[in-house]
Amino acid sequence: MDKEIRKERAAGNVVMVKMEWSIQGISAVGVVAKERKGVIKFRPVWDYSRPEDVGVNSRIDLEKEKFSSIKDAYALLRPGLWMAKLDLTAAYRSVPVAAMYWIAHVFEWDEEVLADTRAPFGNSAMPGIFMRFTRGIVRWMKAQGASIVGYLDDFLLIGSKKVVSEFLLLLREFVTFLGFEVNDDKCEGPFQAMEFLGILLSTEGNQCTASISEDRILVVQQKIADIRRLGALAGSQVPRTLMEGLLGLLAFCGQVVYGLSLYTRYAHALLAQARGRYLRLTDKVVQDLKVIVTVIRLYNGRKVRLDRVEIKWEWFSSDASTGKGMGAVLDRRWFAVTWAWLICQPQEPYFPFRPDCPESYDIGYLELFTVFWAVVLWGKYITGKTVVIRIDNNCVIGQVEKWWGPAAYIPLLRQLFYVCVQHDVRLRPVYISSEDNIYADLLSRDRVEDFRARFEADKQRLVWIEDRDDWMLIPTLWHPLDVQLGPFTVDCCVSENGANSFCRVGWTKEDDARIMDFSGHNAWGNLPFSDFIDIVHNFLRCKRRAQRGTSATFLVPWWPGNPGFELVVSLPGVFRIVRRWERNSALFTAPSPEGGGRTFWGTTDWPVIVVHCPPCEVSWTDTELTGVTGARGFLDKMLPAEDAVLADWVAYMVTERAVKPDTAKKYTSGVRALHVQLGFEWVPVRQRWAVHAVLQGCGRRWDTPSKQVMPMGFEELLLIAGVLNPHNFNENVVFAAMDTCFFCFFRKDNVSVEKAEAWNPRGHLVRSDVTFPDGASADIRVRHSKTIQAGERYHHVQMRHVPGSPLCPVTSLQRVMEGPGLGEDGPLFCIEDAKGRLKPLTHSFFVSTFRKLAERAGLDPKAYSGHSFRRGGATAASGLAVPGHLIQAHGDWASDCYKLYIDLGREQQLLLPSAMAEGAAAATAAHRAGR
Known part of the structure; x- marks a missing residue:
């Protein structure tokens, strides 16, 4: 030094x-x-x-x-x-x-x-x-x-x-x-x-291939040997810094070694749980360390292909149901397996429905197992390809994309990984809604005959609809352009799955080349006719901002009156024509309506040219500046955009141009870009009340109206109470929250938060908000809700004891208060995460656990949501002839607001809870008598 x-x-x-x-x-x-x-x-x-x-x-x-x-x-x-x-x-x-x-x-x-x-x-x-x-x-x-x-x-x-x-x-x-x-x-x-x-x-x-150098593999091998040697010593522990260094090195190797994160899951969990400077290795971490070098060498020996790989985009979807079984479709191949049959087969330690693994009963685990089963069956048909698989579970999509998931899922993920390596298959999962995943859904419910009829009737139409606008230049014509003007870094308009991309990187419709940043790219574009002008204008804005290093090559159809053609030929200092094909030229391929790949799609009805903008500074004449970026004078008058103007523009795009509200919201990014480029201050959309309200209104009116959920009643709650696992802390906390929502007419926002880190003691229920005035009732103080935004008042909700009933809300709350928590000013409802740490109950966990319990109880989980309890409680009270003004006051509804100011004494406040308690007791007795 x-x-x-x-x-x-x-x-x-x-x-x-x-x-x-x-x-x-x-x-x-x-x-x-x-x-x-x-x-x-x-x-x-x-x-x-x-x-x-x-x-x-x-x-x-x-x-x-x-x-x-x-x-x-x-x-x-x-x-x-x-x-x-x-x-x-x-x-x-x-x-x-x-x-x-x-x-x-x-x-x-x-x-x-x-x-x-x-x-x-x-x-x-x-x-x-x-x-x-x-x-x-x-x-x-x-x-x-x-x-x-x-x-x-x-x-x-x-x-x-x-x-x-x-x-x-x-x-x-x-x-x-x-x-x-x-x-x-x-x-x-x-x-x-x-x-x-x-x-x-x-x-x-x-x-073109990538691999890890032998020197770096030896470093990994030495670090693992050092950690294992220290961990094997009696009473010894491993320095935290040594493990952190190894995981950093493995993260680097993960850029090449596909699926390596599967073998670092337990080590990361160990680091998160241990707080000191030293770690005591678990058996699972030791087992992972034993195979990591083998996995690196196995995959490194094959190397990773970097040039464009073949993408199999034809129909491949899978689905599972908790009650029946699983099913999947690959082109014209399919399978349907019932869980009853699977349980009778020789079992492996990663199979579902294992008593020692409660997570193996979850729908996410079953969906992941279905993917594994499909790849095992059909791996030989998709060898060496990147395969697009459609799944209706976002959690499973994330696990397959990142090879990462909950600890209980890791053995199954590893088996899936092994099969993919064996067949040299890459999975590219994409989301499909449950309504659209009709084929796999029918198979998973063992409705094979319905599947056969639907599948044969839809197959021809399906392939055509999937990519009807997917036109791709013949590769033998594109490659000379890439040699002469490339290498191109991005294909700026590709299909959803990227199957028609010439480049390793492609922008889909969701990426939206109309707003993406072309700066620093050498882009290739076979642009859709409808968006041609907008995409070229966006490129020109990026080119003006960063002339050096920004270039593009576009394919342009040449027919009379085509505004795209007129735009590029009006800019001779920016674009030059590098190719020209006359009418009746054979240029394009498209997906075959019969399936099985792409096919030649006839000759063109017009000439086609290819124009190129070089990466150096280009000449912008006065005329071009006026036509392209000389709109500065006009923009100076329009910007900064007023809320009313922006709201009208959003409404016009949705109502007149049939643009989806989510897409219209993305378009506001283009308006933001103009503000930033031209030096104007930009106010975010969420802070523009009029614009935000228009977007919300458009969202409610777009396509189909929102589906009203079913109310939750006494009978449904009793069924769920009957399938609760008494030893599962989280399930019991969620049921207490459900019980409270039902009897208090609460929204799910009252008992849970959107994200754990967003919990705020001023805006959410805390333990000190609950009191028990006597042994037969509970009082909950609500300080913030949808109708109490500024803490201007308190809303007190009473609940009565229901002796001998599993629905008793007072008993449920008492159990929560007696259980572990985060202090008097901590959240009222807490759950344990995978590491055993307490955190606030979140919306997603509340709803997902509720639906899991509903399905276990034989109810349709899709018919209910977190709002079913508020609606169900009010419905039950109305059925018990409770006066309307008491229902409204109990639930703190803002409509007919004058009723909120009625001064209700304690006796009146207890009238409704007492009636509901009597109803619950009667329902409990009838339920038990009917068994």
């Missing part, structure tokens, strides 16, 4: 602090050893995170920066291309810091107080600041025609061997001119196999 500081002082990068300086604290200093190819180098670092809350880093307001990644390199690679890389020496230290900030970068060494005058390692703002230099270098190089990726001080060039060699010399000259020093030891190429950002990239042969 002393050697490094002396070197920095000799270079003038570190200076003595003068007496008159008002320094902002003294930072800790240390040294980091960095090993590369057997050579160890030392780098000084400064700890600006301390003291906590007052250190330099804690006082920095970081802006969100966009960093490049290895995936940006993936998008540029093509088989047969060459690569070269350039690295800068001590890049941070080449950047001087303004003298006014020297007082924040002070440290002590050898009894001297010193200040750092160069960008230091350890300042949290430096990566984002330096990335701006990197982006500038990358854009300048792209403007010269280079295909380049830059991440901080590392640059990768891609192209033909001659082109890469020339641009490597140019890049070296340019960064030297800017004042940076090139690290010759790390400059390599041109080669067709090279390590960049720790990943081995290869363009040899007819594939």
Whole structure:
């Protein structure tokens, strides 16, 4: 360290602090050893995170920066291309810091107080600041025609061997001119196999691949050996920092090794549960450590293909029901399996309905098992492909996408992972609504004959509807364009599943190329006719904002009066025609109506051209400025947009242009972009009351009206009470919340929160809001609700004891109050998470657990929601002849507001609870008598 500081002082990068300086604290200093190819180098670092809350880093307001990644390199690679890389020496230290900030970068060494005058390692703002230099270098190089990726001080060039060699010399000259020093030891190429950002990239042969270097695998192997050795010692524990370092390294390897996160789940859980500096390894963590290196070598040996893979988009869907079984459809193949049959087969430790695993009864587990069963059956038919599978459960979609889930799901996820590796299959799950998932739904309910009739009748129409507008240029015509003008980084208009994308990255309709940022991209676009003008205008706005490094190539149909064609030919300084095909040319493929892939779709009825906008600065004439971006004068009059104008525009888009409300809300992002680009202040939509109200109103009137839920009654609650697991803490808490909602006419917002971190003691029920005036009643004080927004009053709700009934709300609340909680000012209803920690009851957990219990009790869970209790309680009270004004006062309804001001005495307040208690007792007796 002393050697490094002396070197920095000799270079003038570190200076003595003068007496008159008002320094902002003294930072800790240390040294980091960095090993590369057997050579160890030392780098000084400064700890600006301390003291906590007052250190330099804690006082920095970081802006969100966009960093490049290895995936940006993936998008540029093509088989047969060459690569070269350039690295800068001590890049941070080449950047001087303004003298006014020297007082924040002070440290002590050898009894001297010193200040750092160069960008230091350890300042949290430096990566984002330096990335701006990197982006500038990358854009300048792209403007010269280079295909380049830059991440901080590392640059990768891609192209033909001659082109890469020339641009490597140019890049070296340019960064030297800017004042940076090139690290010759790390400059390599041109080669067709090279390590960049720790990943081995290869363009040899007819594939592009990525893999982990052998050196890094050996480091992983050594770290795992060290952890296992320490953990095996009697009474010994593993340092937390050692495990954190291993997990960071494995996260890096996860960029290449598909599904590696499956083997880090238990280690992450161990870190989250343990609070000290040392960890005691569990058996599950030890077992994972044993197989991690094997998994890395297994997948690394196969390598990951980076060029465009074949995507199988034809129909593949699955579904499961808790009562009957499971089913799936792949093209014309299908299966239907009942749970009764499955239980009679030899059981594996990851099969559903295991008594030792309550989670294996959950619908999410059953849905995931159905996916596993389908891949086992049909893996040989989808080998080597990325397969689109339609699932109506978002939790399962997330688990398959990230190979991550609850601990009980991990063994099943691993089995699915093994089968995918065995058949070299990648799953791409997409959501399908339960209503649309009709085929798999019928199979899962063992309605095979209904499925046969529906499937055969719909199959021809299904394939045609799925991608009826999916037109794709013939690959032999596209590839020469990619060689001449590419490599293209993004296909800006692709189908939902990306099956018609030429590039590794594609923007779907949801991404919406009308608002996406083209800056820094070399985009390819076969644009839909209806959105052509909007997409090109968006590209032109991005091009004006970042001329260097932004380019695009568009395919344009040429028929008389086509506004898209007229727009691009009116900008000769921006676009140039690079291809032209006459009428009756064979250009496109489309999905075959018979299924099984794509087919030639006839000749064109008009000429087609391809236009290209280069990545350098282009010529914008006065006429072009007036037509394209010269609308500034008009925009100055329209912006900033008034709430009334924006609300009218949203209403027009929904009612006249048949745009969905969610899409119209996304379009407001384009209005926001105009405000930002032209320097106007933007007020978020949620803070614009009129616009927000219009969007809500449009949402209510769009398509079908909202479905009214069924009310929950005494009989339904008794059925649910009969299937409760008395040893399941969370189920009993949720039932107490359900009971309270029913008897108090509460909304689910009264007993639960949208997100656990959003819980607020001022806006939600706390334990101190509940009192028991006598042994036969309970009083709940509501301080905030839909009708009490500003704490202007309290709403007191009474409940009466129901002796001998499982529905007794007083008993349910007493059990909650006697159970574990988070203090008197903590949430009234708490649940345990997977790690055993208490947290507030959330909307999603309340509704999902309620529906799970309803299905277990033989009820239709789709017919009910969290509002069923409020509606059901009022319905039950009305059936017991309770006066309407008492019902309204008890539930604090705002309609007929005058009734809220009636002064009800305690006797009147207890009239309704007493009647409901008598009704519950009678229903309980009748229920028991009917058994």
